Amino acid sequence: MPQANPKLNAFPVFMRVEGEAVAIIGGGAEAVAKARLLDQSSAVLRIIAETADTELLSFIAATGATHIAAPYDVAHLGGAVMVFAASGDEALDRRVAEDARRLGIPVNAVDRPELCDFFTPALVNRAPVAIAIGTEGAGPVLAQMLRSRIDRMLSPSLGPLATLAASFRGAAEKLLPKGNARRQFWSSFFQGAPARAVEAGELSQAHDAAVDLLMSKAPVAGHIALVGAGPGAEDLLTLRAHRLLMEADVIVHDALVPEAIVAMGRRDAERLPVGKRKGCHTKSQAEINALLVELGKQGKRVVRLKSGDPLVFGRAGEEMAALRDAGIAYDVIPGVTAAFAAAADFELPLTLRGVSSSMVFTTGHDLKGNSLPDWAKLAISGATVAVYMGRSVAAEVAGRLIEAGLAPDTAVAVVENASLQNRRRFHGTLADLPSLEARADLTGPVMTIIGDAVAGANFERSEPLAAHSHESAANAVAAEVEP
Ligand code: SAH
Numbered sequence: 238m239p240q241a242n243p244k245l246n247a248f249p250v251f252m253r254v255e256g257e258a259v260a261i262i263g264g265g266a267e268a269v270a271k272a273r274l275l276d277q278s279s280a281v282l283r284i285i286a287e288t289a290d291t292e293l294l295s296f297i298a299a300t301g302a303t304h305i306a307a308p309y310d311v312a313h314l315g316g317a318v319m320v321f322a323a324s325g326d327e328a329l330d331r332r333v334a335e336d337a338r339r340l341g342i343p344v345n346a347v348d349r350p351e352l353c354d355f356f357t358p359a360l361v362n363r364a365p366v367a368i369a370i371g372t373e374g375a376g377p378v379l380a381q382m383l384r385s386r387i388d389r390m391l392s393p394s395l396g397p398l399a400t401l402a403a404s405f406r407g408a409a410e411k412l413l414p415k416g417n418a419r420r421q422f423w424s425s426f427f428q429g430a431p432a433r434a435v436e437a438g439e440l441s442q443a444h445d446a447a448v449d450l451l452m453s454k455a456p457v458a459g460h461i462a463l464v465g466a467g468p469g470a471e472d473l474l475t476l477r478a479h480r481l482l483m484e485a486d487v488i489v490h491d492a493l494v495p496e497a498i499v500a501m502g503r504r505d506a507e508r509l510p511v512g513k514r515k516g517c518h519t520k521s522q523a524e525i526n527a528l529l530v531e532l533g534k535q536g537k538r539v540v541r542l543k544s545g546d547p548l549v550f551g552r553a554g555e556e557m558a559a560l561r562d563a564g565i566a567y568d569v570i571p572g573v574t575a576a577f578a579a580a581a582d583f584e585l586p587l588t589l590r591g592v593s594s595s596m597v598f599t600t601g602h603d604l605k606g607n608s609l610p611d612w613a614k615l616a617i618s619g620a621t622v623a624v625y626m627g628r629s630v631a632a633e634v635a636g637r638l639i640e641a642g643l644a645p646d647t648a649v650a651v652v653e654n655a656s657l658q659n660r661r662r663f664h665g666t667l668a669d670l671p672s673l674e675a676r677a678d679l680t681g682p683v684m685t686i687i688g689d690a691v692a693g694a695n696f697e698r699s700e701p702l703a704a705h706s707h708e709s710a711a712n713a714v715a716a717e718v719e720p
Pocket of ligand 1: 469544549575579653656684
């Protein structure tokens with residue numbers, strides 16, 4: 238590998254532009270791009286363009302920027318703190334750059350690094366926080382890639398949080414001794430209750446939380462985020478889930494969450510798998526609740542990572558109750574539930590005009606009693622039914638629904654490993670559904686969708702459900718447990 242050059246040829250600084258004039262010469266796309274970039278600041282824009290295209294004109298109208306509709310003249314640069322030569326005309330840009338230099342005003346010429354005193358960065362704007370990415374004019378595409386990566390990592394509420402921090406700076410300096418105490422305060426401020434309140438849009442609550450932090454020597458409060466990991470594909474994680482994973486001290490995850498998603502968390506985060514799969518060491522729900530409470534008491538930032546959506550068959554209710562009882566703060570971050578991923582894999586409309594206008598999330602495991610559960614009645618009246626953990630009770634589900642009056646030829650779609658590369662799709666009718674129990678070849682999680690709307694799905698890449706023989710029923714059915 239070549240030795241990296243540790244010296245920057247362009248040194249980043251943040252220039253004060255509030256209320257200062259910035260001149261942009263040009264009337265086309267290059268000028269619009271610079272004007273948009275500069276409009277993220279409180280500089281006063283002066284656009285010199287004898288003819289401006291419609292995009293630039295509407296920018297000027299929308300922002301109130303000054304427009305000098307005249308041929309460029311050196312006098313137009315007077316008093317500016319920065320000049321952008323963005324005319325797209327090499328000779329004119331060169332003239333502008335030379336004029337600016339003579340006047341001692343730093344100049345940037347679009348796409349002409351040799352004429353530039355400075356380069357413009359790709360900008361992540363969370364005013365007053367700014368992250369500027371520079372590649373010394375070599376790689377604008379690279380800069381944009383880095384920009385979007387960093388942008389994703391940072392909460393949209395970072396700006397207001399930084400503004401709040403600025404208002405506490407004086408008080409913190411007065412009340413807290415320099416060193417550890419002050420560092421602790423700021424670390425809790427930016428990662429604890431004040432930050433969470435700002436995130437929730439509760440600015441006055443954030444202020445109060447910061448005052449509490451400042452006044453008490455209370456230990457850092459822990460926090461548990463119940464996070465939906467989605468159905469399995471890494472890029473079906475929400476941006477918020479990803480950000481929390483990158484901030485977590487501890488990640489407590491279920492077996493159904495793929496390693497690739499857990500690995501998206503902070504590298505030095507502690508990772509605690511808590512089951513549940515047949516044959517693996519698993520913790521009981523009570524043990525998981527106790528673990529979360531304990532981590533919260535230790536002041537940890539915990540991500541409790543659950544497959545799909547945490548509030549759908551995820552036993553989140555019990556975990557939230559335990560956290561509430563123990564007085565530990567928590568949040569819920571939704572995820573793409575398996576039913577939605579399965580429907581997407583089948584291009585299956587879960588609601589369909591004139592066919593199905595309601596949907597049921599259920600598990601077949603409540604069919605044991607004598608009376609039909611409410612969802613079965615809904616199915617009969619036309620709801621689309623998504624059955625979670627339904628493989629081992631497929632025959633029971635089909636039998637009871639048919640007995641209750643649902644047509645045996647009602648369409649059924651089944652997906653194993655929805656959203657993942659290795660997914661398998663099956664289609665058939667309610668009468669075929671019992672064959673699912675016999676399929677020893679299905680080792681991943683399985684989602685079953687039943688209803689007339691299913692007939693609107695795309696079955697091109699799916700196999701018939703009934704083709705498989707029923708004989709291997711005895712050695713089939715891996716355990717299905719609610720994570
Ligand atoms: N909270 C999860 C559900 C957990 S219950 C969610 O919202 O999706 C576990 C059941 O979810 C599995 O038995 C299976 O029926 C379903 N499931 C989870 N991931 C799945 C996937 N990728 N493909 C198909 N079904 C899945």
